[in-house]
Amino acid sequence: MHDLVIRGGTIVDGTGAAAYIGDVAVKDGIIVAVGSDVGSGAREIDAAGQIVTPGFIDTHTHLDGQATFDEVLAPSSWHGTTTVIMGNCGFGFAPVRPQDRLFQVEVMEAVEEIPLDIKVERFDQVFFESKPQELQKIKKEFPVFFPKEVPDSVWTNKIQNPLWRELYSEVQKKYSDIEPVHSELVTLFKHIKHYFPKTKTPKAVTVIAEMDYNTKAIYADSLVILSLELYLGKAHRFYEFPKYIKQNFEQRQMMPDLVSSFATTKINFGKEKTLLSQMVYYGKQLYLKDLLLPAYSDAEKMGYAPKEITWCEENETYIWRYFLENEMLYSDESKLTSRFIAPAPFSKFYLEIDNESPGQVGAWIGWQIVRSYAENNEVPLAKLLQMNAKELFEKSKYKPKK
Numbered sequence: 001m002h003d004l005v006i007r008g009g010t011i012v013d014g015t016g017a018a019a020y021i022g023d024v025a026v027k028d029g030i031i032v033a034v035g036s037d038v039g040s041g042a043r044e045i046d047a048a049g050q051i052v053t054p055g056f057i058d059t060h061t062h063l064d065g066q067a068t069f070d071e072v073l074a075p076s077s078w079h080g081t082t083t084v085i086m087g088n089c090g091f092g093f094a095p096v097r098p099q100d101r102l103f104q105v106e107v108m109e110a111v112e113e114i115p116l117d118i119k120v121e122r123f124d125q126v127f128f129e130s131k132p133q134e135l136q137k138i139k140k141e142f143p144v145f146f147p148k149e150v151p152d153s154v155w156t157n158k159i160q161n162p163l164w165r166e167l168y169s170e171v172q173k174k175y176s177d178i179e180p181v182h183s184e185l186v187t188l189f190k191h192i193k194h195y196f197p198k199t200k201t202p203k204a205v206t207v208i209a210e211m212d213y214n215t216k217a218i219y220a221d222s223l224v225i226l227s228l229e230l231y232l233g234k235a236h237r238f239y240e241f242p243k244y245i246k247q248n249f250e251q252r253q254m255m256p257d258l259v260s261s262f263a264t265t266k267i268n269f270g271k272e273k274t275l276l277s278q279m280v281y282y283g284k285q286l287y288l289k290d291l292l293l294p295a296y297s298d299a300e301k302m303g304y305a306p307k308e309i310t311w312c313e314e315n316e317t318y319i320w321r322y323f324l325e326n327e328m329l330y331s332d333e334s335k336l337t338s339r340f341i342a343p344a345p346f347s348k349f350y351l352e353i354d355n356e357s358p359g360q361v362g363a364w365i366g367w368q369i370v371r372s373y374a375e376n377n378e379v380p381l382a383k384l385l386q387m388n389a390k391e392l393f394e395k396s397k398y399k400p401k402k
Contacts, residue, residue: 002027002041009047014054024052055082087295099375100290107294111190118185120178120204124228128168128208132156144223145207164208170238171208171228174251178206181254185224188255191292192262195381213245217257219265226254244345244359248303255293256301263288267385275336275362276329280389282341283366287374291381302367303343308358315353316368317400319361322349329393336362372398 004026011022011034024031025038033039061084063073076084123142130138135155139146146155158164175181185204192199204224209215211229218225231251232238239246248257263285270277289301299309312319323329328336339348340362346354347361373396374384384392 002032002039003043005038005041005044006047006052007044009050009052012051012053019051053080056080057083057085059085061086100294107191107194107291111187111194114190114193116186116190116193116201118182118189118201118204118224120182120185120206122178123205124168124171124208125206128159128165130159132159135159142205167229167238168208170232170236174232175206175228181206181226181251184255188258188292191294195291196266213241213249217254217261219258219261221265224258226258242345244343247305252296252300253303256289256296256303259289259292260285262292266382270389272389273332273334274330274389275323275332275340276366276393277389278337278341279362279366280369280392281366282360282363283368283370284385286363286367287370288385290371302360302364304358311356311358312361312364313401315357316365318353319365320400323362323365368400369393369396369398372396 002025006024006026008021008023010019011024012019013034022035023033023038025033025041056079058076058081061076063076063084064086067073067086073081073084121142123145126138126141135152182204189199189201193201200222202219202222202224204226206226206228208229209227212227213230216227216230229238230249231254232249233251234246234249236249239249241249266288267281267284269281286301289296293301297306297309298304299306302309304312338344341360344359347357347359348354349357370384370392373392376397377395379387
């Protein structure tokens, strides 16, 4: 005898087959039989006139916060949903540091209430789908992309150039549907609006530019520019860049790059050029990514591979001791920037560990200092971002975790 038999329902099994009248038998929580003669059950439900289906899978939900306090995820489960997917709008609560869980839930609840949408204009499509004789129309629509000193012949040649058209074709393969990028932009700017309410909602424009990896994503007040040719995937055949650079040519790196650009409008570098001032400056940028990109991993925020974050975590004490013992924190020696702050294949301790290390370990340590300050001091975000590096460091109570 089965534990449960659902009798006489109209079965829609999800395979695409036509609906049919039948019974469903359940034993030990598992469906063991479906058909017209499944035997008896200790409990039977008359489902005549009702539809019997497998549980629905909801592939797009905003239940991340609710999952922490509502075990049945109502009302979704009331409507036949048995499986939900969360975090697919660019936010969620994994990964998240344990001490930040409640804070992130509260932020998410606030962010969800912010009414915001962002228009994404495909300049790349408009440009490369046009004919040369339509150039004047394009220039009127997108004047910012056409410097007056550049003759029209440059643009008409670009429209027709086989190499540029091949690049456009590759971009289209990857980004024919721009909705995932649009969704991420909306989520990001909702977070930005939460922390910086006076921020204008920008228009986003996608372009195909000159493969300048220093300007992959640009924030300029009311305009966001995304160079799609630099987000085709690190293994793309067009990329002839060092590994440490092209590892960040992934779509997932688009929003961290954009936050880096946004951060320059909120953080003052200051006049000091010491190693500490640079560490704290980039640490503030990364701390902004903690707040604005809560669903992103530390590796994604840094532009590291996961193993590179692990290396930093395992060697934090060693890195810090090296800086102290060599009296580097308050040194303004210019070479320290290239050794420990600037993107590079590895950091330059001038020791055997160099080849094991990732670049930018100074920025990573600066991030931990800023995090420590935020955990040990209650100050407005705007004040933290403008604070002198030396003062922030001294009040941070920073100590390496390992």
